[in-house]
Amino acid sequence: MSRVLGVDFGTLNVRASIFDDARGRLGSGVANYPLRRSKSDPNFATQSHADHLHALIEATGSSVVVVDEHLQPLDDNHLW
Secondary structure, eight states: OOEEEEEEEEEEEEEEEEETTTTEEEEEEEEEEOOOEOOSTOOOOOOHHHHHHHHHHHHSSEEEOEEEOSSSSSSSEEEO
16 A cells, blocks of 8 residues: 655645545645735745745644655654
8 A cells, every 4th residue: 555645835825635546535635825925016926935834734734754665654753
């Protein structure tokens, strides 16, 4: 059995889905973040790295577990 987590950062939100090779999509989550615009330049827009990480935590949880090809943890859970 293989499981894969896909994460897609878009213009206004991050989407995360986990897939199983036998059962397809097991679940998904979405979290929004702001697009920062400039009043003086309507073509200027930025995204904050901190906003991305905060939204990723909302969409996926707050623990990252690094695993090998057999889904065995390589280290302790990383928390933030």
